[in-house]
Amino acid sequence: MFKLIKKEKKRRVGKLYTMHGSVSTPFFLPIATKGAVKNLTPEELREAGAEIILGNTYHLWLRPGHELISKAGGLQKFSGWNGPILTDSGGYQVFSLAGKRGNQGVKLTERGVEFCDPTDGKKYFMAPEKSIEIQLALGSDIVMVLDECPPYPCTKEYARKSLERTTRWAERCLKYFKKRTQSEKFKMQNDNAKFKNNRPLLFGIIQGSVYKDLRQESARQLLELDFDGYAIGGVAVGEPREKIKKVLEWVLPLLPEEKPRYLMGLGRPEEIAFAAKSGIDMFDCVIPTRNARHGSLFVRKGIRRLAEGGKRQFYQAINITNKKFKNDFGPVDGHCDCYTCRNFSRAYLRHLFSVGEPLAGRLATLHNLKFYLDLMGCLKK
Amino acid sequence: MFKLIKKEKKRRVGKLYTMHGSVSTPFFLPIATKGAVKNLTPEELREAGAEIILGNTYHLWLRPGHELISKAGGLQKFSGWNGPILTDSGGYQVFSLAGKRGNQGVKLTERGVEFCDPTDGKKYFMAPEKSIEIQLALGSDIVMVLDECPPYPCTKEYARKSLERTTRWAERCLKYFKKRTQSEKFKMQNDNAKFKNNRPLLFGIIQGSVYKDLRQESARQLLELDFDGYAIGGVAVGEPREKIKKVLEWVLPLLPEEKPRYLMGLGRPEEIAFAAKSGIDMFDCVIPTRNARHGSLFVRKGIRRLAEGGKRQFYQAINITNKKFKNDFGPVDGHCDCYTCRNFSRAYLRHLFSVGEPLAGRLATLHNLKFYLDLMGCLKK
Numbered sequence: 001m002f003k004l005i006k007k008e009k010k011r012r013v014g015k016l017y018t019m020h021g022s023v024s025t026p027f028f029l030p031i032a033t034k035g036a037v038k039n040l041t042p043e044e045l046r047e048a049g050a051e052i053i054l055g056n057t058y059h060l061w062l063r064p065g066h067e068l069i070s071k072a073g074g075l076q077k078f079s080g081w082n083g084p085i086l087t088d089s090g091g092y093q094v095f096s097l098a099g100k101r102g103n104q105g106v107k108l109t110e111r112g113v114e115f116c117d118p119t120d121g122k123k124y125f126m127a128p129e130k131s132i133e134i135q136l137a138l139g140s141d142i143v144m145v146l147d148e149c150p151p152y153p154c155t156k157e158y159a160r161k162s163l164e165r166t167t168r169w170a171e172r173c174l175k176y177f178k179k180r181t182q183s184e185k186f187k188m189q190n191d192n193a194k195f196k197n198n199r200p201l202l203f204g205i206i207q208g209s210v211y212k213d214l215r216q217e218s219a220r221q222l223l224e225l226d227f228d229g230y231a232i233g234g235v236a237v238g239e240p241r242e243k244i245k246k247v248l249e250w251v252l253p254l255l256p257e258e259k260p261r262y263l264m265g266l267g268r269p270e271e272i273a274f275a276a277k278s279g280i281d282m283f284d285c286v287i288p289t290r291n292a293r294h295g296s297l298f299v300r301k302g303i304r305r306l307a308e309g310g311k312r313q314f315y316q317a318i319n320i321t322n323k324k325f326k327n328d329f330g331p332v333d334g335h336c337d338c339y340t341c342r343n344f345s346r347a348y349l350r351h352l353f354s355v356g357e358p359l360a361g362r363l364a365t366l367h368n369l370k371f372y373l374d375l376m377g378c379l380k381k
Numbered sequence: 382m383f384k385l386i387k388k389e390k391k392r393r394v395g396k397l398y399t400m401h402g403s404v405s406t407p408f409f410l411p412i413a414t415k416g417a418v419k420n421l422t423p424e425e426l427r428e429a430g431a432e433i434i435l436g437n438t439y440h441l442w443l444r445p446g447h448e449l450i451s452k453a454g455g456l457q458k459f460s461g462w463n464g465p466i467l468t469d470s471g472g473y474q475v476f477s478l479a480g481k482r483g484n485q486g487v488k489l490t491e492r493g494v495e496f497c498d499p500t501d502g503k504k505y506f507m508a509p510e511k512s513i514e515i516q517l518a519l520g521s522d523i524v525m526v527l528d529e530c531p532p533y534p535c536t537k538e539y540a541r542k543s544l545e546r547t548t549r550w551a552e553r554c555l556k557y558f559k560k561r562t563q564s565e566k567f568k569m570q571n572d573n574a575k576f577k578n579n580r581p582l583l584f585g586i587i588q589g590s591v592y593k594d595l596r597q598e599s600a601r602q603l604l605e606l607d608f609d610g611y612a613i614g615g616v617a618v619g620e621p622r623e624k625i626k627k628v629l630e631w632v633l634p635l636l637p638e639e640k641p642r643y644l645m646g647l648g649r650p651e652e653i654a655f656a657a658k659s660g661i662d663m664f665d666c667v668i669p670t671r672n673a674r675h676g677s678l679f680v681r682k683g684i685r686r687l688a689e690g691g692k693r694q695f696y697q698a699i700n701i702t703n704k705k706f707k708n709d710f711g712p713v714d715g716h717c718d719c720y721t722c723r724n725f726s727r728a729y730l731r732h733l734f735s736v737g738e739p740l741a742g743r744l745a746t747l748h749n750l751k752f753y754l755d756l757m758g759c760l761k762k
Contacts (some may be wrong), residue, residue, distance in 0.1 A: 034732075034733075034736045034738055035729070035733075035738075036733060036738050038738065038739055038740070039739045040740070040746075041720070041724075041740070041742060041743075041744070043720075043723070043724075059736070061442070061737050063394070063732070063735065064707070064728070064732040064735070068707065068708065068732075070730065071708065071710075072726065072728060072729070078728070078729055079729065080446045080725055134452055142508055143619060191533070203514070300627045304647065325448070326445070326637075327449065327452065329452075329453055339422070339424075343422075343424075343461045344461055345453065345459070347445070347449065347459070348453070348459055348460065348461070350445075351415075351416065351445040351449075351459075352415075352416075352417060353446070354444065354445070355415045355440075355444050356414075356416050357419065357740060358419055358420045358739060358743070359417045359419070359420060359421070359422070361422070361739060362420075364421075371682070372502070
């Protein structure tokens with residue numbers, strides 16, 4: 001299921017096998033929140049170097065619904081992306097989106113979370129088992145347990161209670177997941193021998209906020225349950241960025257070599273480079289795609305610095321809508337060979353943004369994603 | 382410059398030679414208002430079968446400005462579209478866009494039109510010579526004269542005065558155009574022998590509203606000036622669609638066989654099929670691209686009917702956002718081989734539209750444009 005091919009100091013290079021093919025690690029997951037990476041086709045994702053994408057359970061559950069996607073033959077068939085897909089549990093969005101209006105709609109109990117769809121007020125109930133049920137219906141290759149992600153800052157008392165609940169929920173998820181995926185019927189449906197894996201993988205999520213003993217306690221509890229991989233959650237929620245390094249320092253030494261590690265929701269290119277060198281195998285983040293839509297583009301500082309994997313500062317972010325690019329007929333990034341840089345100038349991109357042409361966000365997204373995927377390529381060497 | 386290859390009854394098949402290559406007629410011009418066909422790359426336009434596109438002088442003049450585009454090496458280099466481009470004169474937009482707020486900003490005199498940019502209130506003055514100057518700076522292959530397009534309905538008195546001014550302006554455009562394009566310097570810059578044409582073409586525009594004698598008078602006056610091609614303007618401005626057939630009936634017999642004819646701003650697929658069979662060679666219209674962005678998609682009624690070129694009703698328009706497509710896992714159009722139909726279902730497109738994913742408009746635009754360009758392919762046989 002996971003093969004460690006090479007280790008260089010703490011950095012790991014490996015291969016993860018899923019129902020829909022294998023993926024080289026470390027990898028970055030472009031985010032297809034609602035079943036599409038904003039602006040891009042599956043073909044373009046492949047061309048940019050993506051091997052796996054992330055779908056959001058919360059969004060797809062509400063619209064168009066997991067039953068519809070299951071009827072379509074899974075998210076792969078529905079969206080035209082024929083590779084592996086990781087799905088989050090939906091928990092994070094329940095709190096951050098459904099709870100936006102002062103949380104009045106979100107009710108958290110031991111059973112699960114009740115919330116209202118902010119769009120139409122319809123009530124939903126997300127239990128750990130429900131999250132797994134939805135993810136399996138979506139045809140997910142990598143399924144995440146439902147966790148509670150505490151905000152930052154949060155008291156140690158709250159963080160402890162929250163991580164203990166997260167462990168109890170993880171246990172329920174695992175039990176339900178095993179019941180569903182060990183049935184002969186499930187195996188028959190997914191018998192894909194060439195990919196060496198005929199069932200989805202289930203990952204546990206380590207919580208514990210910024211407290212060393214809690215993070216380690218969370219890791220130990222999940223290790224005992226024995227998941228296919230381990231994610232570090234509850235980072236990039238507003239804490240000082242230095243704290244993330246600490247969390248990696250506390251947690252990574254406890255994790256087994258033979259299982260993949262996933263740092264959720266992070267981050268800037270230098271953070272990804274650092275974390276990969278600390279031993280993380282998987283990343284996802286909205287930065288490349290979201291920033292692109294606002295005209296913020298990554299530009300390499302020479303080609304070698306990126307290849308060195310972030311030893312020195314290896315990029316700068318430019319805002320293409322800036323007036324200084326009005327007459328700049330050079331490419332966004334002279335060291336990039338993405339479709340955008342091969343065919344268009346900074347002046348043209350700036351124009352497209354300034355008149356609100358939909359092609360703007362598309363060309364920018366293509367470029368930023370290529371930058372991230374090229375960085376991952378360097379970190380794989 | 383124009384070669385008539387075949388004539389079948391009144392339908393004409395030919396070839397138009399421009400500075401940036403030749404185009405088979407009859408053809409349809411996808412509209413790149415602000416220097417990009419909304420949502421699409423030049424590569425996709427080519428793949429869909431486009432050979433020439435239309436840029437809007439009004440929009441490009443105001444933003445980013447014709448000087449900037451000239452500095453970039455023309456609209457071709459700026460936008461990445463390396464084929465022929467036709468530019469309108471900007472006149473139509475001056476009246477329809479700048480004049481939107483009760484016309485208080487638009488002042489029409491014999492010299493030209495003064496107007497304010499509705500975005501920032503900046504004043505502009507568009508004279509016939511100015512329109513040509515801008516179009517030449519954009520690097521246009523087919524330049525249109527500045528005309529006054531009367532609204533519908535309009536009195537015969539107004540229509541006569543307007544068409545007479547249009548002729549006087551056409552004469553000024555022609556004079557300025559010749560002065561600029563006959564200079565040795567211009568020819569040196571554009572010496573492109575393989576395309577058999579080293580200068581842009583200039584088209585006159587026939588006006589005269591829905592009055593037979595005025596339409597014919599306008600045609601005769603412009604014929605006397607001798608343009609490279611003739612456009613029929615002032616249609617699709619709100620008049621009953623039957624009137625368009627009348628206008629074609631009145632005007633087309635007066636036009637010389639050896640020059641291309643362009644019906645501006647039209648139309649629905651059946652109108653284009655009819656007009657091509659009446660002897661029109663060139664079309665442009667926002668329908669395929671604009672409708673696509675609102676989820677209105679063209680579906681062939683069997684593959685043969687389209688090939689027959691519109692003898693019987695050959696398509697239907699569906700609104701993909703309709704609830705009935707929620708569970709429809711078939712392609713938008715089973716007879717279409719566009720990227721959208723090859724890879725995605727109606728259910729997926731409906732989902733993308735209903736959650737506001739930017740990919741929705743893109744996939745829809747690709748399909749509708751392919752439908753129009755396939756229709757042109759059938760009309761070329």
